[in-house]
Amino acid sequence: VTGSVLVVGTGLIGTSIGLALDGHRRVLLADTDAGRLGVAVGRGAGEPWDGKVTAELAVVAVPPTKTAVVLTDLLRREVSEILTHVSSSQTQVQLDLDALGTQTATICGGHPLAGRETAGPDGATARLFEGRPWVACPLAGTSERAVAAVTELAAACGAEPMVMSPEAHDRAVAASSHLPQVVASALGARLLVADAAAVRVSGPGLQDTTRIAASDAGLWTEVLTANALQVAPLVAGLAEELRRVADALDVLAVSPGDAAAAQVLRDMLVRGNAGRALVPVKQGVLDRDVAVVAVRVPDEPGRLADLLVRAAAAGVNVEDIRVEHLAGRKTGVVELLVRSVHQASLAATLAGSGHEVLGGGG
Amino acid sequence: VTGSVLVVGTGLIGTSIGLALDGHRRVLLADTDAGRLGVAVGRGAGEPWDGKVTAELAVVAVPPTKTAVVLTDLLRREVSEILTHVSSSQTQVQLDLDALGTQTATICGGHPLAGRETAGPDGATARLFEGRPWVACPLAGTSERAVAAVTELAAACGAEPMVMSPEAHDRAVAASSHLPQVVASALGARLLVADAAAVRVSGPGLQDTTRIAASDAGLWTEVLTANALQVAPLVAGLAEELRRVADALDVLAVSPGDAAAAQVLRDMLVRGNAGRALVPVKQGVLDRDVAVVAVRVPDEPGRLADLLVRAAAAGVNVEDIRVEHLAGRKTGVVELLVRSVHQASLAATLAGSGHEVLGGGG
Numbered sequence: 001v002t003g004s005v006l007v008v009g010t011g012l013i014g015t016s017i018g019l020a021l022d023g024h025r026r027v028l029l030a031d032t033d034a035g036r037l038g039v040a041v042g043r044g045a046g047e048p049w050d051g052k053v054t055a056e057l058a059v060v061a062v063p064p065t066k067t068a069v070v071l072t073d074l075l076r077r078e079v080s081e082i083l084t085h086v087s088s089s090q091t092q093v094q095l096d097l098d099a100l101g102t103q104t105a106t107i108c109g110g111h112p113l114a115g116r117e118t119a120g121p122d123g124a125t126a127r128l129f130e131g132r133p134w135v136a137c138p139l140a141g142t143s144e145r146a147v148a149a150v151t152e153l154a155a156a157c158g159a160e161p162m163v164m165s166p167e168a169h170d171r172a173v174a175a176s177s178h179l180p181q182v183v184a185s186a187l188g189a190r191l192l193v194a195d196a197a198a199v200r201v202s203g204p205g206l207q208d209t210t211r212i213a214a215s216d217a218g219l220w221t222e223v224l225t226a227n228a229l230q231v232a233p234l235v236a237g238l239a240e241e242l243r244r245v246a247d248a249l250d251v252l253a254v255s256p257g258d259a260a261a262a263q264v265l266r267d268m269l270v271r272g273n274a275g276r277a278l279v280p281v282k283q284g285v286l287d288r289d290v291a292v293v294a295v296r297v298p299d300e301p302g303r304l305a306d307l308l309v310r311a312a313a314a315g316v317n318v319e320d321i322r323v324e325h326l327a328g329r330k331t332g333v334v335e336l337l338v339r340s341v342h343q344a345s346l347a348a349t350l351a352g353s354g355h356e357v358l359g360g361g362g
Numbered sequence: 363v364t365g366s367v368l369v370v371g372t373g374l375i376g377t378s379i380g381l382a383l384d385g386h387r388r389v390l391l392a393d394t395d396a397g398r399l400g401v402a403v404g405r406g407a408g409e410p411w412d413g414k415v416t417a418e419l420a421v422v423a424v425p426p427t428k429t430a431v432v433l434t435d436l437l438r439r440e441v442s443e444i445l446t447h448v449s450s451s452q453t454q455v456q457l458d459l460d461a462l463g464t465q466t467a468t469i470c471g472g473h474p475l476a477g478r479e480t481a482g483p484d485g486a487t488a489r490l491f492e493g494r495p496w497v498a499c500p501l502a503g504t505s506e507r508a509v510a511a512v513t514e515l516a517a518a519c520g521a522e523p524m525v526m527s528p529e530a531h532d533r534a535v536a537a538s539s540h541l542p543q544v545v546a547s548a549l550g551a552r553l554l555v556a557d558a559a560a561v562r563v564s565g566p567g568l569q570d571t572t573r574i575a576a577s578d579a580g581l582w583t584e585v586l587t588a589n590a591l592q593v594a595p596l597v598a599g600l601a602e603e604l605r606r607v608a609d610a611l612d613v614l615a616v617s618p619g620d621a622a623a624a625q626v627l628r629d630m631l632v633r634g635n636a637g638r639a640l641v642p643v644k645q646g647v648l649d650r651d652v653a654v655v656a657v658r659v660p661d662e663p664g665r666l667a668d669l670l671v672r673a674a675a676a677g678v679n680v681e682d683i684r685v686e687h688l689a690g691r692k693t694g695v696v697e698l699l700v701r702s703v704h705q706a707s708l709a710a711t712l713a714g715s716g717h718e719v720l721g722g723g724g
Binding site: 092130133162164168169172173174175177179180181182183187190192193194197198199200201202205206207208209210211212214215217218220221224225226229231233234235238240243245246249250252253256262265266268269270271272273276277278279280296302308309312313318321356358 | 454475489495497530534538543544545546547549553554557560561563568569572573576577580582586587591593597598607611615624627628634636637638639641642658664666670673675718720
C-alpha cells in the first residue's frame with residue numbers, strides 16, 4: 001500500500017487506522033454520521049472523502065452486520081483497487097458476500113486484535129495496533145496482491161501481520177475472546193440471583209473473573225451472532241463441563257467421601273491449572289517465567305510510586321502489577337510480577353528500603 | 363479475649379493469627395508437623411505449646427476435613443474455655459461435630475476471608491486480616507460469650523467482625539468465592555481442547571477470566587466438597603444459563619436474524635452488566651465511582667514509576683492499575699483507575715509531562 005487509503009467508518013478502529021497512517025499515506029475518511037466524521041477529521045485522521053476520488057485500498061470499518069453491504073457497494077462503484085474490512089467474524093462476511101453475489105478477487109478480510117472498552121473516534125490513537133496481531137483472511141478467490149495489501153497495511157499501522165483462513169481465525173477468537181466474554185457475563189448474571197451478602201464477602205477472584213462482564217451488550221450480541229457457528233460448541237462444551245461438576249457436587253453434598261465424585265472435581269481443577277499455564281502473561285511470557293513480589297502499602301498517593309521507583313533503580317522491569325485493596329482499611333497489597341530471576345533481589349531491595357514485603361507468592 | 367490463645371495448625375492462617383496477636387496476647391502454637399511449627403515459632407508467631415497449659419481461646423486452623431475432630435479432641439482435653447476454627451465451610455464443621463456428638467456451647471465457628479495463593483507459615487503476615495471480613499458463625503447451642511470471643515479475636519487481628527448463621531455464610535461464599543473458582547478453572551480446562559492458535563490471538567480478557575484457575579487443585583477439591591450443598595445449585599444454574607446461550611447460538615448460526623435467539627444473548631449480557639456493577643472495586647467503591655486514565659508507555663524500568671510519581675505529585679490516589687502488554691512490541695498500555703472527579707485533571711497532568719494519554723476509557 002503506497003497509494004491512498006479510503007477508510008469507511010470513523011469509529012475507534014477506523015479513526016485509529018487514519019491516525020496510524022498519518023504522514024505515510026493519504027487518508028480519505030467517510031462516515032454516514034457527519035458528527036463522528038468531523039471528530040475524526042479534527043483529530044487529524046485524514047481528509048473527508050468527496051465520494052469520487054479513487055484510492056488504492058478501501059478499509060471498511062463498520063459494524064459486522066453492515067460490512068458485506070458496504071464492501072459490495074464500494075466494489076460496484078470502483079472506488080479502490082483493493083478492499084478489506086476489520087470484522088471480528090471472517091466467515092460471516094464471506095457468507096454475506098456470497099449471498100450478495102459479490103466477486104472477491106480484490107477483497108481480503110482482516111482483523112486487528114485491538115479492541116478496547118472505549119468506542120468511537122475519541123478513543124482512537126495512532127498506536128492502537130502496535131505489536132497487536134492483525135490477521136489477514138483471504139477469501140476463496142482473493143488475489144495474492146490483495147493479501148499483500150492487507151499485511152502491508154497492518155505493518156504500516158505497527159501491527160504484527162498474520163495470515164489465517166477465515167475458519168481458523170474464527171475458531172481462534174471463539175476460544176480466546178468470545179468464550180471468555182460469555183463466561184464472564186454469565187457469571188455476572190448469576191450474581192443477580194445470588195445471596196445479597198455474597199458481594200459483601202467478595203474478594204479479588206470475583207473482581208477478575210467478572211471484569212469483562214462490563215462490556216457493551218449491544219456490540220457483543222452482534223459479535224457473538226456473527227461467530228455463532230464457532231462459539232456455540234465451545235459454550236455447549238463448557239456448559240457440559242459445569243454440568244458434570246454440578247452432578248459431582250450433588251453427590252458430594254450427600255456423600256462427602258465419594259472418591260469418584262471428588263476425582264471429577266480434582267480433574268477439572270488440574271486441567272484448569274494446565275489450561276491457565278498456556279495463557280501468556282504477555283507475548284512469549286508464561287506464568288512459569290515470572291514470580292510475584294508482594295508488598296503491603298498504605299493506600300495513599302506516592303506509596304505505590306516509591307515501590308516502582310526503587311524497582312527501576314534496581315534495574316528490574318515490572319511485567320505486571322496487581323493492586324489488591326483491603327476492605328475498609330487504608331492499606332492494600334501490591335503484587336509486582338517480575339522475571340523469576342529478579343524475585344529475590346527485588347524483595348531484598350524493597351525490604352531494605354522499609355517496605356513490608358510479604359513472603360512467598362503464586 | 364484477654365487471656366492466652368492456643369493456635370492449632372501453623373499454616374498461613376494460624377501463623378498469621380499468632381503474628382497479628384503478638385504483643386497483645388500470649389500465643390501458644392501447636393502443629394503435628396514439627397518443621398512447620400518451628401518456622402512459625404521462628405517468625406515470632408508464639409511459643410510452642412507443651413500440650414498441658416490451658417488457654418482462654420483455642421483456634422483450630424487445620425484443613426476443613428480435620429477441623430471437627432481436632433475441635434472435639436481439644437474440648438475433651440479441656441484445654442480452653444472457648445474454641446473456634448477458620449474453615450471456609452461452616453455447616454460441614456457443624457455436621458461433623460453433630461456426628462461426633464460434640465457439645466457446642468463453647469464452640470463458635472469463624473472464617474477470616476483472607477485467603478491468598480500463598481500457603482504455609484512463610485507466607486504469613488501480621489496484617490493478613492487487616493480490614494477483611496471475619497465472619498463469626500454461632501452453632502445451634504453456642505453461648506453469647508463464645509460469639510463475643512470470636513468477634514474480639516477478629517477485631518484484635520485487625521479484621522472487620524461480622525456475625526452470620528453457618529448457612530448464610532456458606533451461601534455467600536458459594537457465590538462470591540467458590541462459583542468464580544469453578545468458572546475460571548472450567549474455562550481454563552476448555553482451553554486444553556481449543557484451537558492451538560487461540561492463545562496466540564488472546565488478550566487481557568482471557569488473562570483476567572482465567573487468573574484464579576492457577577489455584578491449588580487439592581485444596582480446592584476439599585473446599586468445594588465441604589460446601590458442596592451450596593455450590594452445587596449455583597454451578598447447575600450457571601450450566602443451565604450457558605446451555606441456553608449455546609442453544610441460542612445454535613439457532614443464530616443457522617438463522618442470524620432470529621430475534622428471539624438474539625434476545626437471549628442480549629438479555630444475558632445485560633444481566634451480566636448489572637451483576638458486574640454490584641462487585642465492589644474495593645470496599646464501598648463501585649465501577650461507577652471510578653474512571654480510567656489510559657497511557658501508553660515503553661516497557662522499560664522506570665516508565666511506570668514516573669507515571670505514578672506524577673499522579674502522586676498531583677495529589678491523585680490511584681485506586682487500581684492494569685498493565686496491558688502488547689504482543690511483540692516493547693510498549694504497553696497502563697490504565698490508572700482513579701475517582702471519576704480526578705480523571706480529567708490527571709489526564710491533563712500526564713499529557714503535559716510528555717506521556718501519551720489515550721482518549722476515553724471504560
